[in-house]
Structures are given as C-alpha cells and as structure tokens.
Amino acid sequence: MNASRLQHIIPAGxxxxxxxxxxxxxxxQEPAEAFVFPRIISIAFxxxxxxxxxxxxxxxxxxxxxxxxxxxxxxxxxxxxxxxxVFFAAKAxxxxxxxxxxxxxxxxxxxPVPFSSVKDWVKRIVITAAFMAVIYGLFALVLQVQTPxxxxx
Amino acid sequence: xxxLGYFGGVFEPVAxxxxxxxxxxxxVLGATPGLSPTMAVALLIPFTFHLTxxxxxxxxxxxxxxxVAGGAVSAILLKIPGAPxxxxxxLDGNAMARNGEGARALQLSFLASGVGxxxxxxxxxxxxxxxxxxxxxxxxxxxxxxxxxxxxxxxxLDSKSFVKGLLSGCIGLxxxxxxxxxxxxxxxxxxxxxxxxxxxxxxxxxxxxxxPQVMEMxxxxxxxxxxxxxxxxxxxxxxxxxxxxxxxxxxxxGTTVGAIVGLIPGVGGQIAGLVAYDQSRKxxxxxxxxxxxxxxxxxxxxxxxxAMVGPxxxxxxxxxxxxxxxxxxxxxxLLIHGIFPGSNIFDKHPEVIWTFINSxxxxxxxxxxxxxxxxxxxxxxxxxxxxxMAAGVLVLAMFGSYSVQQSMGDVHIMLxxxxxxxxxxxxxxxxxxxxxxxxxGPIAGDYFTNGAMxxxxxxxxxxxxxxxxxxxxxxxxxxxxxxxxxxxxMIKGTSxxxxxxxxxxx
Amino acid sequence: MKNFVKSALLGxxxxxxxTGVSMAADYPDRPIGVEVSYGAGGATxxxxxxxxxxxxxxxxxxxxxxxLNKPGAGGRKGxxxxxxxxxxDGYMMSAYNVPHFIAQGIKGGVKYDADTFEPIANWGADxxxxxxxxxxxxxxxxxxxxxxxxxxxxxxxxxxxxxVGHHIAALQIEKACDCKLAFIPTKGGGAAAMxxxxxxxxxxxxxxxxxxxxxLEAGNVKILAVADLERHAFLPDTxxxxxxxxxxxxxxxxxxxxxxxxxxxxxxxxxxxxxVPKMFAHKRVTQKMKQTNSxxxxxxxxxxxxxxxxxxxxLAELLKGL
Numbered sequence: 005m006n007a008s009r010l011q012h013i014i015p016a017g018x019x020x021x022x023x024x025x026x027x028x029x030x031x032x033q034e035p036a037e038a039f040v041f042p043r044i045i046s047i048a049f050x051x052x053x054x055x056x057x058x059x060x061x062x063x064x065x066x067x068x069x070x071x072x073x074x075x076x077x078x079x080x081x082x083x084x085x086x087x088x089x090v091f092f093a094a095k096a097x098x099x100x101x102x103x104x105x106x107x108x109x110x111x112x113x114x115x116p117v118p119f120s121s122v123k124d125w126v127k128r129i130v131i132t133a134a135f136m137a138v139i140y141g142l143f144a145l146v147l148q149v150q151t152p153x154x155x156x157x
Numbered sequence: 158x159x160x161l162g163y164f165g166g167v168f169e170p171v172a173x174x175x176x177x178x179x180x181x182x183x184x185v186l187g188a189t190p191g192l193s194p195t196m197a198v199a200l201l202i203p204f205t206f207h208l209t210x211x212x213x214x215x216x217x218x219x220x221x222x223x224x225v226a227g228g229a230v231s232a233i234l235l236k237i238p239g240a241p242x243x244x245x246x247x248l249d250g251n252a253m254a255r256n257g258e259g260a261r262a263l264q265l266s267f268l269a270s271g272v273g274x275x276x277x278x279x280x281x282x283x284x285x286x287x288x289x290x291x292x293x294x295x296x297x298x299x300x301x302x303x304x305x306x307x308x309x310x311x312x313x314l315d316s317k318s319f320v321k322g323l324l325s326g327c328i329g330l331x332x333x334x335x336x337x338x339x340x341x342x343x344x345x346x347x348x349x350x351x352x353x354x355x356x357x358x359x360x361x362x363x364x365x366x367x368x369p370q371v372m373e374m375x376x377x378x379x380x381x382x383x384x385x386x387x388x389x390x391x392x393x394x395x396x397x398x399x400x401x402x403x404x405x406x407x408x409x410x411g412t413t414v415g416a417i418v419g420l421i422p423g424v425g426g427q428i429a430g431l432v433a434y435d436q437s438r439k440x441x442x443x444x445x446x447x448x449x450x451x452x453x454x455x456x457x458x459x460x461x462x463x464a465m466v467g468p469x470x471x472x473x474x475x476x477x478x479x480x481x482x483x484x485x486x487x488x489x490x491l492l493i494h495g496i497f498p499g500s501n502i503f504d505k506h507p508e509v510i511w512t513f514i515n516s517x518x519x520x521x522x523x524x525x526x527x528x529x530x531x532x533x534x535x536x537x538x539x540x541x542x543x544x545x546m547a548a549g550v551l552v553l554a555m556f557g558s559y560s561v562q563q564s565m566g567d568v569h570i571m572l573x574x575x576x577x578x579x580x581x582x583x584x585x586x587x588x589x590x591x592x593x594x595x596x597x598g599p600i601a602g603d604y605f606t607n608g609a610m611x612x613x614x615x616x617x618x619x620x621x622x623x624x625x626x627x628x629x630x631x632x633x634x635x636x637x638x639x640x641x642x643x644x645x646x647m648i649k650g651t652s653x654x655x656x657x658x659x660x661x662x663x
Numbered sequence: 664m665k666n667f668v669k670s671a672l673l674g675x676x677x678x679x680x681x682t683g684v685s686m687a688a689d690y691p692d693r694p695i696g697v698e699v700s701y702g703a704g705g706a707t708x709x710x711x712x713x714x715x716x717x718x719x720x721x722x723x724x725x726x727x728x729x730x731l732n733k734p735g736a737g738g739r740k741g742x743x744x745x746x747x748x749x750x751x752d753g754y755m756m757s758a759y760n761v762p763h764f765i766a767q768g769i770k771g772g773v774k775y776d777a778d779t780f781e782p783i784a785n786w787g788a789d790x791x792x793x794x795x796x797x798x799x800x801x802x803x804x805x806x807x808x809x810x811x812x813x814x815x816x817x818x819x820x821x822x823x824x825x826x827v828g829h830h831i832a833a834l835q836i837e838k839a840c841d842c843k844l845a846f847i848p849t850k851g852g853g854a855a856a857m858x859x860x861x862x863x864x865x866x867x868x869x870x871x872x873x874x875x876x877x878x879l880e881a882g883n884v885k886i887l888a889v890a891d892l893e894r895h896a897f898l899p900d901t902x903x904x905x906x907x908x909x910x911x912x913x914x915x916x917x918x919x920x921x922x923x924x925x926x927x928x929x930x931x932x933x934x935x936x937x938x939v940p941k942m943f944a945h946k947r948v949t950q951k952m953k954q955t956n957s958x959x960x961x962x963x964x965x966x967x968x969x970x971x972x973x974x975x976x977x978l979a980e981l982l983k984g985l
Contacts, residue, residue, distance in 0.1 A: 011584075012584060015580065015581065015584045016584075019324065019328070022328075023327075026331055026346075029346060033345070035341070035343055037341060037606075038338045038341040038343040038345060039345070040605070040606070040609075041334065041601070041602035041605055041606065042331070042334045042345060042346075042602075045327065045330045045331055045334065045598070046331070048327055048330075049324075049327040049328075049330075049331060052320060052323050052324045052327055053324060053327075055320055056320050056321065056324050059320065065318075065584075065585065067318045067321070067585035068321075068582075068583055068584040068585030068586075069583060070583055070584065071580070071583045074378075075376040077378075078375055078376050078377065078378035078379075079372055079375045079376050082371075082372070082375035082547070083372070083375070083576070086371075086551060086572065087572075089551075089555070090555065090568055090569065090571075090572045091569065091572075094555065094565070094568070095565060099555075099556075099559070103552045103555060103556070106548070106551065106552060106555075107548040107549070107551070107552050108548075109548075110544065110547055110548035110551060111544045111545055111547075111548045112544075113379075113544075114374070114375065114377075114378070114379055114543065114544035114547060114548075115379070115542075115544045116379045116544075131545060135545075135548075135549060135552070136552075139552060139553075139556060142189060143556050143560060147189070147192070147200070147560065148694065148729060149556070149559070149560040149563065150563060150693075150694065150696060150729075150754075151559065151563075152565065195703055195704075196703065199703040199704070199730075199732075202712065203712070203716070206716070206951075293858070293861065293862040294862075296859075296862060296864040297850075297864065336735070336736070336740070337735060337736030337739050337740055338736065339735065339736055339737075339850055340824070340825070340848050340849075340850060341825065342736050342737050342739055342767070342772065342824070342825050342826065343772060344772060350747070353740070353743055353744070353747075354733065354735060354740045354743070354744060355735060355740065422855075422858060472858075476858070476861060476881070476883060477857075477877055477878060477881050477883070478854055478857060478858045478861070479704060479854055482702055482703060482704065483704075484704075485702060485703065485704025485705060485854065486703045486704040487704070488704055488709075489703075489704050489708070489709040489712070492709065492954075492955040492956070493709075493713070493951060493954070493955055494954070495954040495955070497877050497880060497881070497956070498881070499877070499878075499880060499881020499882070499883070500881055500882060500883070501881065501882075562731065562732070562733050563696070563731055564733075564744070564748075566748075599850075603850040604850060607847065607848075607849060607850055610845070610847050610848075611819055611845075611847055611864065611865065613845070614816055614817050614818075614819045614845030614847075615817070615819070
C-alpha cells in the first residue's frame with residue numbers, strides 16, 4: 005500500500021517550510037561565529053528538502069504507506085491519553101498516580117475483550133497495580149528518583 | 158602475562174560476591190530505560206566508599222561491562238535503547254523479538270557482547286602502551302573528519318529511500334544544534350523554555366524509538382487477533398552459539414570498529430554500534446535482510462559496543478584523561494581511593510589495576526552465562542499482549558526520560574519528538590539516521606569551531622583541516638564512503654526501489 | 664494547628680502534602696538534591712559527591728543528598744535551570760563555581776548573576792595553573808611571555824571554556840603582560856583542555872591545580888605558574904604569576920560550594936548555613952578530599968557573600984569592553 009501523492013506532499017511541504025525557517029534563522033541570528041555550523045547544515049537541509057518536495061510533487065515518492073483514516077481513528081483516544089498524561093496529569097496528579105491512570109486507560113481502551121466483562125476489569129486493575137509496584141520499586145526505591153508530587157504521589 | 162598473577166584477587170569470597178552483584182546489578186540497571194552506563198556507574202560510586210580500593214574497582218569494572226550489554230535488553234524487548242550504543246541493536250533485535258524470537262535475539266546479543274568485550278579487554282591488557290600513543294594522535298581536525306565520516310553513513314542507514322534518509326539525518330543535525338552552543342555559550346534556536354537545555358540524547362532516543370512503536374500498537378485498534386501470541390520455536394543456547402561462531406565476518410567488523418572508535422577520546426562509544434552495523438551491512442551478502450530481524454545486525458552492533466569498553470579505558474589509565482563520560486566517572490572511582498592513573502600506574506598499583514582489568518574480563522564471561530540463562534525468561538516480556546505492552550512502554554518512556562535529568566522539559570521533548578517521528582515514519586523517514594545526526598551534530602560542530610580557533614592562531618583553516626597524513630586518510634575515507642553510497646543508490650539503483658515498485662503494483 | 668497538620672500527615676501517610684507553608688522545624692524530611700552543572704566524573708561533580716556524603720548523619724541534616732548532573736555550555740545549562748525552574752523550598756541546592764557563574768552573569772545571555780542565588784557555604788578552592796607539554800621548549804613563564812610578545816595571537820592556550828576560571832586567568836595574563844594569547848576553549852571541559860596540552864594540539868594551557876598536579880606526577884606536563892596570591896601547598900616549588908612579574912591576583916581561583924535560589928525561606932537557609940560547613944569539615948570528607956588531591960577551603964555563608972561581592976566587582980572591571 006502506498007500513500008497518495010497529496011499525502012506525500014503535505015509532510016514534504018512541512019519539512020521544506022521548516023528548512024526555510026532554519027536557514028533564515030541561521031543566517032540572521034547573531035553572533036555569526038556561533039552560527040557557522042548551523043549555516044552549513046541549513047544549506048544541506050534546504051537542498052534535500054527541495055529535492056524531497058520535488059519528488060513528492062512529481063509522484064516519485066514511493067516509500068511509506070501514509071496514514072489511513074482507520075488508523076488515525078484508532079490512534080486518537082490513545083494519543084489523547086498520552087498528551088494529557090505527559091503535559092498535564094504527571095505534574096498535577098503526581099507521577100505515580102498519573103502513570104497508574106494512564107496505564108489503566110491505555111490498557112482498557114485497547115483491550116479487545118468486551119467492556120461488560122467484570123472479570124476483565126478486575127484483571128486490568130490487578131495488572132496495573134502490579135506494574136506500578138515494579139516501577140515504584142525500581143525508580144523510587146532502588147534509583148531514588150525524586151518525582152514531582154501533585155495531589156497524590 | 159603479568160595479569161594472570163593477579164587473578165587470585167578476584168576469587169576471594171567478598172570479591173567474587175561483588176563481581177556477581179556488579180554483573181547482575183549492572184544488567185538490571187543497563188536494561189532500565191533512561192539509565193545510561195555513565196549514570197549507572199555514577200550511582201555505584203558511593204557504595205565503593207565502604208570497600209577497599211580493589212573491591213571497589215571490581216564492582217565498578219563488572220558493572221561497567223554489564224550495563225553496556227544490559228542496554229541491549231530493553232532495546233530488543235521494548236525497542237527502547239538503553240543508551241546511544243544500543244540503537245543499532247534495537248533495529249534488528251526488536252524486529253526479531255516481534256517475530257517471536259526474543260530469546261534468540263537476546264542470546265545472540267549476549268554472546269556477541271561477550272566475544273567483543275573479551276577481545277576489547279585483551280587489547281587493553283596487551284597493547285596499552287602502543288594504543289596510548291595512538292589515542293593522542295586525534296586532534297580537533299581529525300575528530301571533525303571522523304564525525305563527517307559518520308554523517309556519510311546516514312544515507313545508507315536503515316532507510317528505504319536515499320533522499321529521505323539524508324533528510325532525516327539533516328533534521329537530526331539541526332535538532333542537535335538547539336540550545337546553548339557548547340564552546341561559545343550563545344543561545345541557538347531556543348523557541349520555548351523546555352529547549353533551553355538543548356535536546357538531551359537519551360530522552361530523544363526514548364521518544365524517537367519507543368513512542369512511534371506505541372502509536373503503531375494504537376493504530377491496530379482493538380483487534381483481538383493482535384493479542385494472540387505467536388507460537389515460538391524453541392531456540393537452544395547451542396544453536397545461538399553455533400550461529401555466532403558462523404558469523405565471523407560480522408564479529409570481526411564489530412570488534413574492529415568498536416575497538417578503534419573506543420580508543421579515540423571524545424567520540425566515545427555512542428557511534429560504535431551504528432558504524433559497525435552499517436559496515437557489516439555493506440559487506441554482507443544479504444544486505445536486504447538488515448532491519449528485518451537479521452542475526453548479523455545484532456551480532457555486529459553488540460560486539461562493537463562491548464569491544465569499545467576495554468580500549469576506552471586506555472587514555473584514562475595511561476594518561477589520566479577520561480576518553481568517555483563513563484571513563485570520567487571511573488576516574489572519580491579511582492581517585493577516591495587515592496589511586497592516580499598515569500603512565501606509571503601499572504608499576505605503582507599493579508594489584509589494584511590488574512584486579513580491576515581481570516574483573517572486567519570475568520565480568521564479561523559471567524554476563525554471558527547469566528544473560529544466556531535468563532534470556533528465555535526475559536523474552537516473555539516481548540510476548541505480553543499488545544495493550545499491556547503499549548501502556549507499559551508509555552509509562553517506562555515517561556519515567557526513563559524524566560529520570561535522566563529529573564526534568565519535565567525532557568519528557569515533553571520526548572513525546573513531541575516521538576509523535577513527530579511516528580508521522581515521519583509513515584512517510585518513509587526513519588529514526589536511525591535522525592538519531593545519528595543528533596549524536597554527530599555536536600561532535601562535528603564543536604570540533605569544527607574548536608579547530609577553526611586553533612587554525613586561526615596558526616596557518617589558517619585550509620592547512621589545519623586539509624594537510625597531514627591522518628587528515629588526508631580520513632578525507633579519503635569520507636570521499637569513498639560518499640562515492641559508495643552514491644554508486645549503490647543513484648547509479649546502480651537500489652533493490653529497495655524495486656521492492657517499492659512491486660509494492661505499488663500490488 | 665500543628666497537631667492538625669501532624670494528624671493529617673499521619674492519616675494519609677502515602678500522600679505528600681506540599682502546602683507551601685514553611686515547615687523549617689521539620690526540614691529536611693526527604694532527601695535533598697544537589698544540582699551540578701558539569702558532567703559526572705568532572706572535578707566539581709566528584710568533589711560534590713564527596714562533600715555531601717555525611718549529609719544523612721543524624722548530627723548533620725538527617726537526610727541524604729543526591730547529585731543531579733545537568734552539564735552543558737560551561738555550566739550555563741545547569742545554572743539557567745537552577746535559576747528558573749528549581750523548587751525554592753530547600754530541597755534542591757546547586758554547586759556553584761566562582762568565578763564562572765558570576766562572569767557569565769556579567770557577560771549576559773543567561774538568566775542568572777551573583778544576586779540570583781543565596782550562598783550556603785564554600786568547600787574548596789582550586790587555583791588555575793599555567794601548563795605546557797612535557798617536551799615543550801618553554802620552561803618558565805618568562806619563556807612563554809617572550810614567545811607571546813614575539814608572536815602575538817599565536818600562543819594557543821587551552822582552557823575549559825569561555826568565562827570560566829581558566830579564561831579569566833588568561834585574560835588577566837594578557838592584561839598584565841600586554842600581549843596577546845590565543846585562548847582555545849575546548850569541547851569537553853578541563854579534561855579535554857588537559858589532553859590538548861599533552862597531545863601538543865595547543866602550545867600551552869590553563870587548568871585546575873588539582874588535575875595539573877596529577878598530570879605532573881604522571882610526567883605528562885610542566886607547570887609554569889600558579890594564578891593565586893601565594894604558592895600552593897601541593898606545589899611548593901611552582902612560583903605564582905606575581906613572582907614572575909605579572910600582576911595577576913586570585914580572581915581566577917575556582918571556588919566551589921553550595922547555594923540555593925533566592926526566594927528560599929530564610930529559616931531553611933539559616934539551618935543549611937549552620938549545618939553544611941560542619942558537614943564539609945567532617946573527618947571522612949577531609950580525609951577523602953586529601954586522598955584525591957582536592958584542595959579544601961571551608962568558608963561560612965557570610966564569608967562567601969563577601970567573596971561573591973568582591974569577585975563581582977573585580978570581574979566587572981576585567982570584562983569591561985570585551
């Protein structure tokens with residue numbers, strides 16, 4: 005399966021825009037001595053980005069399957085959990101508590117068994133608790149990593 | 158053969174216990190995401206305060222060797238490379254584990270680590286005086302060319318498209334320039350506060366490898382088929398031994414590359430695995446199998462990682478200059494016991510130094526034995542149902558990237574890079590060249606600046622970077638590497654393109 | 664009220680309550696972090712690990728200290744983080760290097776200067792020394808200066824970075840001899856700067872006295888002079904720059920100690936200022952420091968405050984117009 009020409013043009017265009025920005029920044033920022041190497045990189049970057057964009061535009065980009073709408077639908081709930089977990093919950097709720105919730109949420113969302121099965125809810129809670137116990141033992145007790153504490157640990 | 162006389166010290170009860178503890182502990186620490194060998198050894202230093210110098214060094218020596226090998230465990234089972242050294246192992250090792258052959262991948266990796274490691278330590282034992290002179294020959298201009306040589310590998314590394322491989326590398330090179338410039342101390346490309354400290358390589362590694370894999374699992378949705386584990390053929394240890402013994406070419410490429418790269422102060426073992434992997438593929442009769450769970454890939458990468466350990470200590474022991482971050486921590490471990498490394502260390506403290514080296518030798522062997530016997534058991538992790546795997550890798554990625562510098566900014570960078578990489582992978586870009594760019598960017602950039610400053614005080618840029626035997630040899634290698642990539646990709650036409658065409662036809 | 668807090672804590676032992684209320688009487692009730700702006704294994708990191716060892720003893724702080732490395736850009740990454748992100752509750756301290764952070768603050772481009780932090784106590788002072796390779800034609804400071812005068816801007820001199828102690832010493836030497844060196848900040852800190860001298864990549868170098876003394880013992884370098892007011896006990900035969908006729912004072916001496924961010928409660932600072940110097944003076948610490956050739960200099964909070972103020976004035980003068 006291969007992605008459509010349009011699907012290839014979008015990331016290629018985005019990378020080209022990034023390359024333009026990087027080049028512009030590299031050649032305008034001061035002091036110049038600190039930007040000699042970024043300038044060299046940005047030139048290579050912009051050449052390769054235009055080459056890639058041209059290939060995508062001409063329909064020569066052959067590798068990469070792209071992202072189907074079914075896949076995007078499947079990813080969506082997990083992605084939301086990930087974003088909330090990393091950017092908000094970990095600090096607000098405390099690392100371990102947020103991790104337990106995120107683990108449980110991801111596990112439950114993608115577990116193929118029907119949601120009505122009580123036995124499987126119990127199983128998921130037990131596995132989450134066991135996993136978090138291992139994580140706590142490793143990072144908090146053995147390695148003594150100090151994690152942010154929010155409302156809970 | 159002087160070292161043989163000091164083997165007795167390793168076999169005292171306390172020493173043996175420490176050796177065992179160091180090896181097993183090192184494997185566990187090495188396998189913990191986010192904990193590089195450097196940090197693992199640094200964590201153990203306080204324990205050595207309570208021990209005699211010899212005992213302390215036995216612990217550190219055993220731990221150093223086994224943390225490097227332990228990093229392969231999480232790379233293979235979870236696709237989270239424990240350290241930059243294990244990136245190449247993740248490529249083929251994880252593919253093999255997902256085919257249900259996790260135990261085989263682990264066994265191959267431990268055996269190759271052991272072979273590479275023992276040869277590396279033997280080099281340290283027999284060739285230290287020769288190697289010490291060699292290690293000093295690499296100045297800023299040579300290190301710059303070595304980094305460029307590494308950059309030339311980018312185009313051919315684990316990539317389905319030449320242009321996209323190079324472009325991935327370029328993105329990595331640029332990402333590496335974010336943050337404070339190491340030499341001038343000026344700010345570059347800092348768009349948000351999380352980037353003030355630049356992009357730390359370990360959270361970046363975790364994000365770039367682990368997160369796309371988690372999202373790949375999400376993408377399958379709630380499919381019950383995904384949860385059925387594959388029937389795993391029983392793979393005996395002897396088969397692995399035989400397979401490693403047959404792979405002489407990968408082993409020798411890995412060991413040679415690892416030993417040379419390990420010796421050069423300032424480059425460190427970060428790129429040994431990747432360079433060996435790439436070379437091994439170029440010389441292989443079956444280059445297409447690489448990246449899909451090929452034994453040669455694992456063997457070359459892991460033998461290189463561990464072959465680097467012994468030689469990387471040469472500059473430390475003879476010149477008192479730590480050649481890698483881990484060597485710097487070991488220097489602290491030596492100093493704290495009143496042992497000052499230098500050219501005369503083998504005369505002044507023979508019992509301490511030889512016991513230390515012997516413990517690394519025995520540590521390698523113990524590591525192989527322990528690793529082989531636990532491999533089958535550990536490999537079951539890779540067979541966990543998909544939803545548990547996805548959730549577990551996500552939480553481990555979070556903890557791993559946080560614990561490196563205890564910084565939330567690093568975690569945010571990790572996730573942002575990971576999601577970006579997932580999208581890029583969907584369009585034919587790959588993480589390995591991007592990471593190589595991220596590692597080589599600061600090496601190339603900073604040694605260029607450094608060399609340019611020295612050149613300005615001498616006879617100018619051209620003479621400093623383009624004259625002298627070693628510079629010319631390295632430039633020749635750079636040109637031939639570019640020529641080779643160009644030849645195989647542009648003129649001959651790649652087999653990959655053919656494959657892609659058939660894909661289109663399907 | 665206090666009883667209520669106490670019972671609440673007991674009732675929910677697993678819950679950590681950070682109310683922001685100052686609880687200096689209980690401080691510290693969990694391990695204290697020490698941020699080090701240089702890599703694991705460097706002199707600062709390694710000395711910090713030694714001096715914080717007895718923290719957990721009951722008669723010291725009763726809680727252990729752990730080290731957190733945030734290396735990069737000559738210390739700028741770590742101290743920027745410390746100035747902006749570190750918690751101001753006494754549970755995160757940082758190891759300072761003077762003159763490094765003060766000079767960087769004056770030079771600008773960073774989020775801190777001498778007034779952003781509150782010193783706790785000083786544990787060591789490591790002067791800068793001028794070194795050359797063991798086969799170098801230079802045998803004294805006079806030789807080196809004569810060469811520098813004859814070849815302005817050609818005397819490549821390695822050091823750990825820009826605006827760290829080594830660089831300050833180089834600037835002071837240039838000012839005193841009225842000649843031009845070529846200061847080369849190396850990638851990889853002091854160890855790389857040392858390697859540059861041993862391998863002959865640079866003609867000379869400025870490095871830490873403790874590291875240079877070790878390299879001298881190994882027979883890799885010659886030490887030409889010490890950038891301090893008096894000769895050092897480790898190197899009784901090495902003259903100071905002043906003896907060599909160069910008007911260089913001790914502004915480049917690398918002082919190491921602990922500090923907290925401004926805004927930390929005063930009672931926490933007081934407690935630390937009282938206990939930390941005792942910790943530095945612990946027998947186990949001084950013994951380990953001696954074994955590792957690390958020069959000790961314990962100073963109280965008041966003494967460090969005076970030293971910082973003095974350095975700030977000197978450095979502002981030196982760095983003017985750069």
